Amino acid sequence: MYNGIGLTTPRGSGTNGYVQRNLSALRAHQTPADRAAAWDIAPPKHREPDEAILEHERKRKVEVKCLELELKLEDDGLDEVEIAVKVQELRDKLNGDLASLSTTAKSLKPSDTHAIAAAKKTELDKMARAFGTKRDYIEGDAFDREKQEENRLRRMAEREEREKSREE
Numbered sequence: 001m002y003n004g005i006g007l008t009t010p011r012g013s014g015t016n017g018y019v020q021r022n023l024s025a026l027r028a029h030q031t032p033a034d035r036a037a038a039w040d041i042a043p044p045k046h047r048e049p050d051e052a053i054l055e056h057e058r059k060r061k062v063e064v065k066c067l068e069l070e071l072k073l074e075d076d077g078l079d080e081v082e083i084a085v086k087v088q089e090l091r092d093k094l095n096g097d098l099a100s101l102s103t104t105a106k107s108l109k110p111s112d113t114h115a116i117a118a119a120k121k122t123e124l125d126k127m128a129r130a131f132g133t134k135r136d137y138i139e140g141d142a143f144d145r146e147k148q149e150e151n152r153l154r155r156m157a158e159r160e161e162r163e164k165s166r167e168e
Contacts (some may be wrong), residue, residue, distance in 0.1 A: 049118035057115065062094040 010017030066087050073083045108115050141147050 049114040053114045058098050066091050
């Protein structure tokens with residue numbers, strides 16, 4: 001049996017157990033238009049990075065650096081008390097710099113999905129600021145005539161309020 005297909009054992013079946021695929025079965029093929037329509041129905045979901053996982057990863061990196069220093073100092077033959085003091089100093093220094101550590105998506109491993117998502121989020125925020133996109137922007141509103149008319153009326157009312165306040 002291979003991948004759950006075929007006989008568990010060919011003994012007593014009168015066959016040699018060789019499995020062939022069925023060439024007469026018709027498969028439904030998707031057209032490019034069908035695949036494009038699938039994106040319109042449900043666009044890909046962007047998952048938010050989990051801050052707890054990112055914080056744990058940063059703390060783990062600090063502990064790795066502390067352990068490396070501890071092993072180096074042990075190899076140098078320092079006393080255990082001195083090692084503990086120096087390691088604690090390094091740990092305090094790195095924990096103080098913990099919030100300022102920022103990584104780029106290029107320097108991350110593919111398995112660091114939450115860090116990649118966080119880097120992508122900051123990159124998209126930076127791009128939105130560069131383009132001047134508002135935070136309350138909703139994709140597709142530019143094509144909604146009713147929404148555009150509502151926005152135009154709101155802007156006109158705000159403009160009239162400003163003019164009245166200037167006249168006073």
